[in-house]
Amino acid sequence: xxxxxQRPPSRAGRPTSRRPAGSDPHDLGRRAERxxxxxxxxxxxxxxxxxxxxxxxxxxxxxxxxxxxxFVEVKARRTRACGAPEDAVTPRKRRQIVRLASLWLASxxxxxxxxxxxxxxxxxxxxxRHPPRVRHLRAAFDGGW
Numbered sequence: 001x002x003x004x005x006q007r008p009p010s011r012a013g014r015p016t017s018r019r020p021a022g023s024d025p026h027d028l029g030r031r032a033e034r035x036x037x038x039x040x041x042x043x044x045x046x047x048x049x050x051x052x053x054x055x056x057x058x059x060x061x062x063x064x065x066x067x068x069x070x071f072v073e074v075k076a077r078r079t080r081a082c083g084a085p086e087d088a089v090t091p092r093k094r095r096q097i098v099r100l101a102s103l104w105l106a107s108x109x110x111x112x113x114x115x116x117x118x119x120x121x122x123x124x125x126x127x128x129r130h131p132p133r134v135r136h137l138r139a140a141f142d143g144g145w
Contacts, residue, residue: 028127032076033060036123039134040065040072048111054100061123062104067116071101073140076125076132085124086137094120098143118143 037047045063052059061072073093075085082088089097097120105111105118112118122140126133 028076028078029074032123032125032127032132033074035125035132035134036061036072036074039123039136043136045070052104054103057096057100059097059100059104064115067114069111069115069118070121070138071097071104071119072121072123073097074123074125076127078128080126085126086122086135086140089122089140094141101143 033050037050040047040061040063043065045065048062048064048069049059050061052062059071060074061070063070063072073089075088077083077085077088101118101120119139120141120143122137124135124137126135
């Protein structure tokens with residue numbers, strides 16, 4: 001009778017959120033990864049793997065460029081209110097990426113054939129700009145190898 005219509009429950013049994021269109025952080029991440037892949041391919045990289053699950057984590061992009069094998073973390077921000085996108089790759093996140101890369105390589109020793117350099121890159125995307133600004137930070141951090 002005069003009751004308000006209820007939103008359908010989410011999978012967790014809670015009401016779904018009412019985010020503005022285009023503000024879903026997962027959607028931003030997917031779009032950022034597509035931009036990163038296109039950027040790398042345009043720069044001559046060969047994509048080896050995308051969203052590679054390793055243990056309890058995930059490597060965003062593994063790419064080969066000449067004799068370099070790059071483990072690439074993609075970060076995007078709509079605004080600089082929380083800092084630059086690359087600021088989200090904290091020391092803890094860096095250690096996790098290095099650990100995941102080690103596990104990935106241990107299970108695929110042939111991936112190192114012809115590789116002279118293994119590095120850890122960050123692709124930072126300023127998504128609030130039109131068009132989005134893509135910055136590639138090569139060897140952004142050291143794996144300690």
